[in-house]
Amino acid sequence: MELKKCKECGATIPDKAKACPKCGCQVDTPKRFGKLWIALGVLALVFIIGGSATYFKTGKSGAGEDSIHKDTTALQTDLVVKLTPEFCKAVRKYNSLSDFKDGFAVVEKGEKWGVIDTEGKEVVPCVYDVVASFYEELAAVCKNDKWGFVNTKGKLAIPCTYDYAFDFSEGLATVMKNGKYGFINKKGEVAIPLKFEECGFFSEGLAYARDKKGDYFINTNGEIKIRLPKDLSLFDGSSYDSSYPTFHNGTCSIVVGDDYNYVINTKGEKVTPPKPQPSAPEPASEYEVFRNDKGLVGVKNIKTNKIVVPAKYSSIGKSARDNNVIELHNGVVVATLDYKEIKDKDEDSTDDEDNIYTRTYDYSIYGYIDMEGNETFTSEDYKLAAEKNSKYEQDKKQWQE
Known part of the structure; x- marks a missing residue:
């Protein structure tokens, strides 16, 4: 499974996704001396x-x-x-550099990836095939096509045993093994069994999940809290805008059929879309x-x-x-x-x-x-x-x- 890396928020997604499930932005992995298509x-x-x-x-x-x-x-x-x-x-000594995020930057050396701190010290050794940005003090890493997590000290906190792993959000991270998705906690323990065909990120205590029977929002215990409409689409209008639905300030925007303004609350009830709030002026x-x-x-x-x-x-x-x-x-x-x-x-x-x-x-x-x-x-x-x-x-x- 290949990685696509979000150029906007640093999140990572599997190669079948066409955009970052966390922010919706198209994703890619940086190269310094790499060959372009x-x-x-x-x-x-x-x-x-x-x-x-x-x-x-x-x-x-x-x-x-x-x-x-x-x-x-x-x-x-x-x-x-x-x-x-x-x-x-x-x-x-690195042939690829990325922007810093919270004091850390992903770097590449000899086609292997690691992380440096603000002093240029290599806190995560360049031994991984892929390294994501840190979220909640853990970063997803891939080695020999298996995924795990390292901490900010460079220690492998969760062994590379999964076929894929998302970033941590609200203390849990989506992982995949044998084609099934679920969630683990920061100790590496399975918090929600790997039984879903697809999972997103937790936001406001809820995460998108899908199995053969339908699409849902589940809570941190893996219980189905919201059953989503059968004609739900994960596409926001084009094949390049696929993203997992997440909650923000108590509401979540989804696409149902031809309705691109379908908004639900944390109870799954359809509500009136919130009025756009005036944004603060950008500092000069x-x-x-x-x-x-x-x-x-x-x-x-x-x-x-x-x-x-x-x-x-x-x-x-x-x-x-x-x-x-x-x-x-x-x-x-x-x-x-x-x-x-x-x-x-x-x-x-x-x-x-x-x-x-x-x-x-x-x-x-x-x-x-x-x-x-x-x-x-x-x-x-x-x-x-x-x-x-x-x-x-x-x-x-x-x-x-």
């Missing part, structure tokens, strides 16, 4: 990169459309990442992303219009779906230096498939930057990216000739 044409390439890139590449639209927001809550001193020489040296952003004439991005201070981060990166930060907002995490944000290569013809490809698009591979060098102009990238990183892109342009010209 090969495009069959220009249009296909655009869609594939757009769907599989973990970090959003900002468009050629100039300053003012992309914003960087500082953390909205005051961070503990020990959770602020300082790009010291020691930290920079520590993270250079201190920074904005700009792009130079070479397509590289940097950051400007909005008030002073001064450049705080030069435009020398291929991308800065990760973007939420359908917007261009980029946020700092624990005081830093992931940036990339991208380059392309034209590879030799694949032995399995036909002559019709042998073209510049099928031979072009995209790569990214990952690093961290802050708003003080500090970075973990080295001069060798910039040199490598420049040399690779220069060679790509030469190879591309020869190909076209």
